[in-house]
Amino acid sequence: MHLKSSLAALAFAASSLAIFVSPSYAEYPEKPVEMIVPYGAGGSTDVLARLIAEYGEKYLGQPMVVVNRPGAGGQIGFSAIAAAKPDGYTIGWINSGILTSPIVRPDVTFNIDSFDYIANIVTDPGILAVAGTADYATLEDFLKAAKEKKLTVSHEGIGGGDHLAVLQLENEADVEFNLVAFNGDAEAKAALLGGHIDAIEGNVSEQVELVEDGQVKPLVVWASKRNADLPDTPTGKELGYNILASSSRGLGGPKGMDEDVVSKLREAMVKVTEDADFQADLKKLNMPLDVLVGDEYRAFMQEQDEGYKKLWAESPWQ
Amino acid sequence: MEAILAAAANIFEPSTLLVLMIGTVVGLFVGALPGLSSTMGVALCIPITFGMDPANALVLLGAIYTSSVFGGSITAILLRTPGTDASIATTFDGYPMAQRGEGAQAIGMALVASLVGGVFSVFVLLFVAPPLSRLALLFGPQEYVYLTIFGMISILGVSGGNPTKAFISAAFGLLLATVGFDLFTGYPRLTFGQDELFEGVPLLPALIGIFSVSQAISLCTGEADIGAGNMIKTKGRTLPAWSVIRRCGRTLFKSSLIGSAIGILPGAGTSVAAFISYDEARRRSKTPEAFGKGEIEGVAAPEAANNAVTGGSLVPALTLGIPGNAVTAVFIGGLTIHGLVPGPRLFTDHAEIVYTLIFSLFLANLAFAALGLFAAPWVARVVKVPSAVLGPTIIVFSIIGSYALRNSLFDVWLVLGFGVLGYFMERWRIPGAPLVIALVLGPILETNLRRSLQISGGDWMIFFTSPLSYAIMALIVLTLAYPVFARRQKNRREANES
Numbered sequence: 001m002h003l004k005s006s007l008a009a010l011a012f013a014a015s016s017l018a019i020f021v022s023p024s025y026a027e028y029p030e031k032p033v034e035m036i037v038p039y040g041a042g043g044s045t046d047v048l049a050r051l052i053a054e055y056g057e058k059y060l061g062q063p064m065v066v067v068n069r070p071g072a073g074g075q076i077g078f079s080a081i082a083a084a085k086p087d088g089y090t091i092g093w094i095n096s097g098i099l100t101s102p103i104v105r106p107d108v109t110f111n112i113d114s115f116d117y118i119a120n121i122v123t124d125p126g127i128l129a130v131a132g133t134a135d136y137a138t139l140e141d142f143l144k145a146a147k148e149k150k151l152t153v154s155h156e157g158i159g160g161g162d163h164l165a166v167l168q169l170e171n172e173a174d175v176e177f178n179l180v181a182f183n184g185d186a187e188a189k190a191a192l193l194g195g196h197i198d199a200i201e202g203n204v205s206e207q208v209e210l211v212e213d214g215q216v217k218p219l220v221v222w223a224s225k226r227n228a229d230l231p232d233t234p235t236g237k238e239l240g241y242n243i244l245a246s247s248s249r250g251l252g253g254p255k256g257m258d259e260d261v262v263s264k265l266r267e268a269m270v271k272v273t274e275d276a277d278f279q280a281d282l283k284k285l286n287m288p289l290d291v292l293v294g295d296e297y298r299a300f301m302q303e304q305d306e307g308y309k310k311l312w313a314e315s316p317w318q
Numbered sequence: 319m320e321a322i323l324a325a326a327a328n329i330f331e332p333s334t335l336l337v338l339m340i341g342t343v344v345g346l347f348v349g350a351l352p353g354l355s356s357t358m359g360v361a362l363c364i365p366i367t368f369g370m371d372p373a374n375a376l377v378l379l380g381a382i383y384t385s386s387v388f389g390g391s392i393t394a395i396l397l398r399t400p401g402t403d404a405s406i407a408t409t410f411d412g413y414p415m416a417q418r419g420e421g422a423q424a425i426g427m428a429l430v431a432s433l434v435g436g437v438f439s440v441f442v443l444l445f446v447a448p449p450l451s452r453l454a455l456l457f458g459p460q461e462y463v464y465l466t467i468f469g470m471i472s473i474l475g476v477s478g479g480n481p482t483k484a485f486i487s488a489a490f491g492l493l494l495a496t497v498g499f500d501l502f503t504g505y506p507r508l509t510f511g512q513d514e515l516f517e518g519v520p521l522l523p524a525l526i527g528i529f530s531v532s533q534a535i536s537l538c539t540g541e542a543d544i545g546a547g548n549m550i551k552t553k554g555r556t557l558p559a560w561s562v563i564r565r566c567g568r569t570l571f572k573s574s575l576i577g578s579a580i581g582i583l584p585g586a587g588t589s590v591a592a593f594i595s596y597d598e599a600r601r602r603s604k605t606p607e608a609f610g611k612g613e614i615e616g617v618a619a620p621e622a623a624n625n626a627v628t629g630g631s632l633v634p635a636l637t638l639g640i641p642g643n644a645v646t647a648v649f650i651g652g653l654t655i656h657g658l659v660p661g662p663r664l665f666t667d668h669a670e671i672v673y674t675l676i677f678s679l680f681l682a683n684l685a686f687a688a689l690g691l692f693a694a695p696w697v698a699r700v701v702k703v704p705s706a707v708l709g710p711t712i713i714v715f716s717i718i719g720s721y722a723l724r725n726s727l728f729d730v731w732l733v734l735g736f737g738v739l740g741y742f743m744e745r746w747r748i749p750g751a752p753l754v755i756a757l758v759l760g761p762i763l764e765t766n767l768r769r770s771l772q773i774s775g776g777d778w779m780i781f782f783t784s785p786l787s788y789a790i791m792a793l794i795v796l797t798l799a800y801p802v803f804a805r806r807q808k809n810r811r812e813a814n815e816s
Contacts, residue, residue, distance in 0.1 A: 040724070041358045047651065070724050072516030073499060079513075104504065152773050158504030180772045181501040183765065186641045190584045193638065194455035196773065209639050209660065281368060286654050318504035 028088055028261045029062040035251070036084075036092030038077020040070040045093050045249055048122060048287060052251075052269075055278045060268040075101050075108055082110035084254045088261035091118060091253040096161050096246075099305045103312050104159055112305050115252040116262055117297040119269040122282070123290035124203040125223035126165045126245030127233075128153075131192050132215045139219040139239055142199065143173050151198040152178040154188040159317055162201040165222055165245035168311055172241050192216070203247050204229060205286045222246065228288075244307065248290065250297055266293050325673030328373050329681060337374045338678060341381025342685040348382065349389020349401045351719060355522075356386040356402060357644040364652045372656035372671050377678035379652050383645055384436055384628050384679055385686040387588070391428045391621055392690070396421050396700050397712055399530035403521055403758050404588040404624040407596040409529055410476055410751060411609060411616030418612055421698035426556035427614050428621040429690045430563060431570055435622035436683035438574035439581065439629025443636075444676050448665065451637040454582045459773065460781050462586065462766040464790035466759050469590040471797055472597035476610060476751040484752045487743065491753035494519050495760025502768050514728035523720040523729045524757055527736020528743075528750040531716050535741045537709030556694040558614065566618040569599040577623035581630020584640050588627045589758050595623035601800055629679060636660050636672065713737070 033056075037049045046068065053064040069077040074097040081092035094115060102111040128139070136142040145151060155163035158181065170176060180197055182188040185206040192200045193215060200207075200216075208229045210216035218233040222245035226235055236243045251269060253262070272278055273291045282289055292300050311317075328334060341363075348359035359382045367375035390401030395412030408428065415424040442450070457465075470488075477484030497508045498518030509515040563570075573595035580591040599619035600609040609616045632649070634640045639660035641647035650660055658668050665672055700708070720733040740750050774780035781787060 041361060043361075044651075047361065047364065068725060070517075071726065072513040075516065076513050076726075150775065157499075157501045178772065178775060180769055181765075182769070183501065184647075186584055186647060190455055190634070190638075190640050191458065193640075194458060196458035215638075284368075284654065284656070285651065 028258070028264055029060060031089065032063040032065050033060065033088065033265075034065050034067050034090045036077050036081050036090065037066055037068050038070065038074035038081075038093060038097075039068070041068050044287070045095075047285060048249055048282075049093055051278070051281055051285070052121065052272060055272045055275055056268060059271040059275075060265070073097060073101075075105075079109045081252065082114035082254055086116070086254040086256040086258075088253065088257050088265065091251055091265065093249055094252040095249055096301075096304055096308075098252075099301065099308055100159055100161075100164070103308060104318060112301060114255055116255055116257045117294060117301070118251040118253060118262065118265045119273075119294070120248055120250030120290060120292040120297045120300060121269070121273065122250075122287045123246045123248040124205045124288055125221050125227055126162055126201065126247075127204045127207055127218055127222070127230075128166075128169070128199060128201050128220050129192075129207050129211070129216045129218045130199045131195065132213075132217050134198070134217060136219070137217070139234070142219055143175055146175045146177060150176065150178045152180050153199045153201055154180050154182050154191065154197050155201050156184060156188070157181055161245050161247055162203070163317065164308060164311060165243060166201050167315060167317060168243045168245075168307070169241065171311070171315060172243065189216075205288065208286070244304065248300070250292070262294075269293070321669035322673050324670045325677055328670070328674045329377070329677045334374055334377055334674075334678070335681075337370075337378050338381050338681055338685060341378040342385045342682055342689060345382040345385030345682075346389035346392075346686060346689065349386035349391075350393045351401060354401075354719075354722070355644075356383055356404075357648055359383075359386050360645055360652070361648045364648070367652060367656070372658060373674045375652065375656055376658075376671065376675040377682075379649060380675055380679045381682035381685065383649065384625065384682045385689075387625050387628060388428070388432045388621075388686050388690065391432070391624075392425060392694075392697060395424045395428060395617070396697065397530055398533050399712065399716070400525055402588075403525065404592060404627070405620070406525065406529075406589060406751070406754055406758070407472075407592040407620035408617060408624075410596065410620075411611070411613050413533075414610070414612030415614065415617065416698070416701055419701065420612070421701055422556045422694045423558060423614065424617050425690060425694040425698060427558050427562070427566070427617045429556075429687050429694070430558060431566075431573070431618040431621035432625040433683050433687045434570045435574045435577050435624070435626035436628060437680060438571075438622075439578040439626040440676055440680045440683070441629075442578045443629040443632055443679075444673075447633045448637050450582055451634045451640075454584065454634055455638075456784075456786055457583050458784070459766040459769040461784065461786050461790060462583075463763060463770060463781065464787055464794065465580075465583070465586055466590065466763040466766065468790060468794050468797070469593045469759050470755065470763070471794065472593035473752040473755050475597045475600045475606075476749055476755070478610060478747070478749040480747065480749075483746075483748045487748050487750065488752035488756040491756025492760045494524070494753075495757050495764070501765060502772070512728070514724075514726055518761065519757065520723065520729055520732065521758065522723055523733040524736050525754055526716045526720060527733045528740035528754055530712055531733060531737025532740025532744055532750065534709040534712035534716070535737060536744065537705040537712070540705065556691055556698075562614060566615050569595075569602070569615050569619050570622045572598060572602075573619045573622035574626040577626025578630040580623075581627035582633045584634055584643075587643060587758075587762065588624050588631075589755075590762070591623040591627050592620035593755060593759075595619040597797070601797065625683075632679075636664055 037046050039045045049066045053066050056064040069080050078098050084090035101108050153166055185202050188200050191197045204227050207216055211218055218230055220236055221227050221233050222236045222243050348354045360379050387404055390405040391408045394400040394405040394408040396416050398409050398413040400406050412424045473488050497515055499506050499516050506516055576595045577591045580586045596619045599615050600606050631643050631646045635646040635650055641650055716733050717730050720729045743750050770780050
């Protein structure tokens with residue numbers, strides 16, 4: 001009896017020692033992974049992050065914890081991701097803000113090279129739309145009218161993706177709009193439907209419902225292929241404009257993570273995005289899934305970065 | 319009609335009633351805690367609704383929304399700590415009442431007013447939603463400019479009898495409101511290189527600092543012993559007497575109307591409704607001088623208005639898919655998750671679920687009223703807590719609340735800084751309310767003013783073009799001229815009598 005229990009104690013001690021020793025050989029991840037959201041709780045990036053966290057645990061083997069670090073239009077969160085220890089336990093959500101902020105503010109502590117790219121999850125293409133009652137049926141009509149009379153077009157703040165898209169259109173089509181800043185798509189939509197502005201530059205998912213209702217007419221989608229929700233709306237490229245604009249949300253980590261760690265994270269994210277339940281939930285949220293893994297994601301960001309740098313050189317927006 | 323009956327059957331399912339109660343309790347806490355907003359409460363519960371059937375999901379979100387607005391009033395009255403900007407105006411008279419030991423009565427009136435306002439706006443939503451939402455679209459940026467100016471008139475009402483000092487306070491608030499990223503030029507203004515100020519001076523730390531931390535400091539220094547220590551009795555019943563309700567009837571009705579109307583306008587905001595109603599009630603009162611010193615009508619007005627906003631703000635959200643504020647924006651997200659696409663067809667295609675939502679808002683109003691009635695006498699005893707305990711406790715909660723908002727230590731320093739500022743302003747008898755009102759309304763005024771001018775290409779005539787602008791302008795002039803007019807009439811009456 002005595003012997004048995006001391007043996008058991010010994011075995012227990014040995015096994016706890018094994019647990020104690022194991023970390024150096026342990027496989028990533030052995031503790032929860034923090035996911036920084038550079039915006040407040042309840043915003044669209046936050047909602048997406050929490051959904052990923054819910055499914056991610058299943059495929060990563062460890063919980064994913066959402067940490068909100070809002071402020072400065074995402075810059076505080078981006079800085080925190082770029083500056084995190086590259087051990088794979090702190091990753092975060094990035095978007096085109098990591099490209100435009102360094103152009104405008106050379107003092108920010110990150111740029112396109114500060115991150116390891118895990119995967120893009122969602123891309124919501126840009127769209128230019130007019131009220132359903134408007135006279136223009138196509139982008140050409142609209143631009144023609146704009147040359148005769150200055151038309152007002154909304155955007156959501158100087159230097160944002162939609163503002164830059166309109167600037168690119170002004171450059172390429174050689175027109176000048178009266179640009180009006182709004183605090184978000186809701187106020188801009190109300191102003192469009194009320195006839196206070198002529199056109200709205202925004203994202204597809206925000207407009208689909210009004211388009212289906214016939215209250216809003218889409219003129220062009222700024223993507224490389226036609227949008228599944230708006231199959232009849234031409235892309236910019238089809239109409240001869242080399243303009244890409246979208247609001248994309250993906251996961252990145254600080255530069256310098258272990259190759260093994262990054263590939264584990266990529267693998268887990270691919271599995272999450274292939275999960276049928278996840279896809280169904282995402283569809284309910286009206287967020288268009290657009291999975292770009294690793295180098296593909298980096299290339300996608302690179303292409304946008306070049307576009308913005310060119311635009312900045314031609315016509316700086318501030 | 320069939321849909322209405324089916325919805326009525328839905329709402330009395332035991333599971334639905336349970337969800338309703340849970341949502342109400344969660345909402346009360348979310349509203350009462352300064353670090354949590356209605357928006358966050360609704361947003362964080364959306365994932366929970368994934369597995370629910372659509373009706374229950376909407377009942378949960380609706381209950382959180384309505385009861386969180388009321389929850390903010392309890393702390394506004396007892397601790398002068400508004401949970402959200404919606405209950406700023408409630409502190410003006412609610413807190414003086416609590417100091418007199420009438421906290422339970424103030425909560426009781428807030429409860430009745432919230433119930434009246436909430437139910438009124440539910441009826442608005444039920445009967446006139448689609449045509450009203452069309453009307454709301456007529457409001458362009460220039461009309462919002464006038465509307466915000468109308469809201470700012472309320473600063474005169476909280477001047478504490480010293481317009482010059484109120485003006486200084488408001489001017490400082492407007493200055494603070496200019497801090498942050500400028501949407502129209504892309505430059506950060508007056509941030510002094512602080513990233514934390516990029517999005518402007520965060521409202522809640524300013525609010526909590528000026529109102530509650532300043533008060534807590536006074537408590538600690540022994541200057542503002544709430545009701546002279548433990549001597550005061552929390553007296554009387556919670557519910558206001560019928561005669562009081564009748565006296566406030568006009569105010570309740572008018573504030574409900576103002577709240578519902580302003581709720582429908584996307585981009586105006588709950589606090590605008592509360593400020594306008596408060597000012598309207600004060601102006602129409604026979605004893606306007608009692609306002610700001612614990613006049614129960616001053617609690618009734620903003621409370622009826624801020625709850626009336628709930629139903630109103632759902633009008634454009636449900637019928638057009640355009641949210642009236644941040645909460646309803648999240649709400650729309652919750653709707654689409656369950657396959658309910660907001661728009662004109664929502665009322666025809668999913669009538670049953672829409673009516674279930676509307677009924678649940680109605681029931682949520684009753685539920686928080688019942689809970690509040692039960693809890694008021696207990697929580698009102700907080701004034702019996704010795705100042706030496708209450709003061710530090712308020713400061714600790716303010717710090718936790720302001721940190722929780724953005725996980726930022728900067729906001730903690732901000733709340734303490736505003737607390738000290740508020741403390742000295744009080745000592746020098748400079749009212750803090752004008753500063754806060756200006757800070758809330760300043761950005762709305764500025765963005766809409768500049769937006770109007772962008773649309774017109776710099777032509778100021780845009781402010782003198784629409785009949786709607788003239789209408790609001792006339793209201794502003796009437797409101798400003800009324801006291802002069804009233805005084806003259808009173809003088810004439812007195813002259814006749816003598």
